[in-house]
Amino acid sequence: MDRPIFRRYVLLVSLVFVVFASHNGIAQSGYRLWLDYQPLGPSAADHYRERLQAVVFPMDSETDHVAFDELSRALEGLLGQKPMRQSAATPKTGLMVGTPGTLPANDAVEQAKTRLPDNEEAYVIHHHSAANGRPMTLILGNTDKGVLYGVFAFIGALQRSEDLARIDTVSSPKIKLRLLNHWDNLDRTVERGYAGFSLWDWHRLPGYRDPRYTDYARANASVGINGTVLNNVNANALMLTAPYLEKAAALADIFRPYGIKVYLSARFSAPIELGGLADADPLNSEVTQWWADKAAEIYRYIPDFGGFLVKANSEGQPGPQNYGRSHADGANMLADALAPFGGVVMWRAFVYEDTEPEDRAKQAYNEFVLLDGTFRDNVIIQVKNGAIDFQPREPFHPLFGAMPQSQLMMEFQITQEYLGFATNLVYLGTLFSETLQADTYADGPNSTVARVIDGELNHQPITAMAGVANTGTATNWTGHPFGQANWYAYGRLAWDPDADAGVIAEDWLRRTFGNDASFLDALLPLMMRSRETVVNYMTPLGLHHLMGWSHHYGPGPWIRDKPRADWTSVYYHQADTNGIGFDRTASGSDALSQYAPEVQAQFNDPQICPDEYLLWFHHLPWDFQMKSGESLWESLCRHYYSGVEEVSAMQAVWEAQRGKVDEIIFREVADLLAVQYEEAELWRDACVLYFQQFSKMPIPTGLPQPEHPLEYYESLYYHFVPGN
Known part of the structure; x- marks a missing residue:
């Protein structure tokens, strides 16, 4: 056997062993995510075993069966015992699971019924002392979907070693449609994907149904995600052809018992590419009939x-504006095709003209606000959290609160396109919550973005949230072990946009790594600070869009002379000898006027504008005095340098956890933190040197000088960057 073949053979055997180990408890590869049911400590296990030996769990559907299987898997892993399922006629156990229609009538069921919210996905977990003195725990759902979500919530309580007698939960989702958007292509590449190839093996579907599809469904159901868009928003029309619909149907069959519906990205020009029509004009009767037939x-x-x-009329994608029609014309045409079947259209508001606008941040507002109230009842406008493009920090999108007669949904990015890809540890729950809790003042104080999208503010009947997925074929699904926390946090916040990001982070840590108090005390603050750390060494003080050209990897504040000015970095930071930042006040682009007066008042005056958004809204001189007393230049430098120092501190915190987590996970995170430190230094040195040529001011005393001159950083070129 020659050496190259031998090396490939050894690598293959190693990979097979890792996958085998991850399925057999030998090693914690990360494959099982937060559903890795490792044995609990003796005290907690003994507490549960006596009360959970047998379960009353009537089987009325496929969803009931998968819920019971999950409960059995969890109890076997956590307690070392599988439950015995009793018939509903002889409830002699301390755990009952079902719906009001499947469980036998008793005091516990009757009490829990009165607490069930009017929502098919709602559930109650209720502890009850039976008349015979025996304690009983009840998981009651309005439907089998509610039962499934209740079972996962109960398992989470066991993983956290909660006292059964104190488990008392009533839960109902505030958002109706909670989706992942997969930017997956039919060739299995993933746009902005950093965790391997697409999960969907289109070539072997529908014949081969990878067990990973079921594990994907389990993970989503465990956090309440109930929908998945299978293909890229930059859609290929082939997705709508019979062979691919058959493949999508196979995935839908797998996902259905887990309460997950399949959606597809539709290419607006499909009637031309697939139907042979002369155009895709939404007011052309032949086009409308083609879509009706396709639906x-x-x-x-x-x-x-x-x-x-x-995705229409954005970044070169076809759309109704190609024919002089509006976004409402296009969305309503598709909505009419889906309406007889109960389908919805999620029409993205990420748009900008082929000609350069005076400020990219204003484009979506300018195009959509005039259309408020003209969309069909089954159309939802999908709006990114900020007006530019998933930047490390953006103010909330001005459309939230500006279209009271239309249904708006949130679009977050779970994959870390602008936050260091899967090499950086960044907990995004804080970013998501920052946006959701921002006050639009659309109807006075406390008109939060969360209240806009959950329908409370404007009484919209269909509510939705989307997250651009960070999953792939990587053994641990997300590339970085802590990337799993962002998938988890997104699902939890889609269920309840007002949930606490810190509570969610702690819950993920406990369910993933266990309940060691010292570990939790060390890692929770690290996670909660991690996003701010990255903002500091990438885009502090409201800077944005400083990344490398096209692939978006690494720093590129010098990017200029591209096909569009708003595809460059210099367009956004506008650094010159007079200062830095984008003036979005009335003296500049006036983008700030798109917000309510109360919001404008927060940002209009640079003396009171929060530092986090200062250069987003203002172009200021280098010697502008900050609230800290420093000059703008000094403050900018200190943010860049503190970001690097914070990554070093993260490394030290993680190193202290050696022996508390599986060695495979420990080493992977340690190595990735080392990579992150190198990248943080790269960002710091490149940006500080680039901006210094305009400020003409020295790096503050006590801060180390960059290792190389600016020309070195500008000359760096990265080949084959993933996700591009």
């Missing part, structure tokens, strides 16, 4: 198909 065909393959996600 009927899709529902024959997938009876519970969720609907279409559409």
Whole structure:
């Protein structure tokens, strides 16, 4: 055997062993995510074993079966015992699971019924002392979906070693449609994907149904995600052809018992590319009929198909404006095709003209606000959290609160396109919550973004949230072990946008790594600070869009002379000898006027504008005095340098956890933190040197000089960056 073949053979055997180990408890590879049911400590296990030996759990559907299987898997892993399922006629156990229609009537069920919210996905976990003195725990759902979510919540309580007698939960989702958007292509590449190739093996579907698809569904159901868009928003029309619909139907069959519907990104020009029509004009009767026929065909393959996600007239994608029509014309045409079947259209508001606007941040507002109230009842406008493009920090999008007669949904990015990819440890729960809790003042104080999208503020009947997925074929699903926390946090916040990001982070840590108090005390603050750390060494003080060209990896504040000015960095930071920052007040682009007066008042005056957004809204001189007393230049430098120091502190915190987590996970995180430190230094040195040529001011005393001159950093070029 020659050496190259031998090396490949050894690598293959090693990979097979890692996968085998991850399925057999030998090693914690990360494959099992937060559902890795490792044995509990003796005290907690003994507390549960006596009360959970047998379960009353009537089986009425496929979803009931998967819920019971999950409960059995969890109890076997956590306690070392599988439950015995009793018939509903002889409830002699301390755990009952079901719906009001499947469980036998008793005091516990009757009490819990009165507490169930009016929502098919709602559940109650209720502890009750029975008349015979025996304690009873009840998981009651309105439907089998509620039962499934209740079972996962109960398992989470066991993983946290909670006292059964104190578990008392009533839960109902505030958002109706809670989706992952997969930017996956039919060739299995993933746009902005940093965790391997696409999960969907289109070539072997529908014949081979990878067990990973079921594990994906389990993970999503465990955090309440109930929808998945299978393909890229930069859609390929082939996705709507019969062979691919058959493949999508196979995935829908796997996902259905877990309460998950399948959606597809639709290419607006499909009537031309697939139907041979002369145009895709939404007011052309031939076009509307083509889409009506296509919708009927899709529902024959997938009876519970969720609907279409559409990116139109943005970044070169076709859309209704190609024919002089509006976004409402295009969205309503598709909505009419789906309406007979109950489907929805999620129409993305990430748009900007082919000609350069005076400020990219204003574009979506300018195009959509005029259309408020003109969209069909089954159209939802999908709005990114900020007006530019998933930057490390952005103010909330001005459309939230500005379209009271339309249904708006949130679009977050879970994959870390602008936050260091899967090499950086960044907990995004804090970013998500920062946006959700921002006050739009659309209807006075406390008109938060969360209240806009959960329907409370404007009484919209269909509510939704989307997250651009960070999953792939990596053994641990997300590339970085801590990237799993962002998938988890997104699901939890989609269920309840007002949930506490810190509580969610702690819950993920406990369910993933266990309940060691010293570990939790060390890692929770690290996670909660991690996003601010990255903002500091990438885009402090409201700077944005400083990344490398096209692939978006690494620093590129010098990017200029591209096909569009708003695809460059210099367009956004506008650094010159007079100062730095983008003036979005009335003296500049006036983008600030798109917000309510109360919001404008927060940001309009640079003396009171929060430092986090200072250079987003203002172009200021280098010697502008900050609230700290430092000059703007000094403050900018200190943020860049503190970001690097904070990564070093993260490394020290993680190193102290050696022996508390599995060695495979420990080494992977340690190595990635070392990579992150190198990248943080790169960002710091490149940006400080670049901006110094305009400020003409020295790096503050006590801070080390960059290792190389600016020309070195500008000359760096990265080949084959993933996700590009």
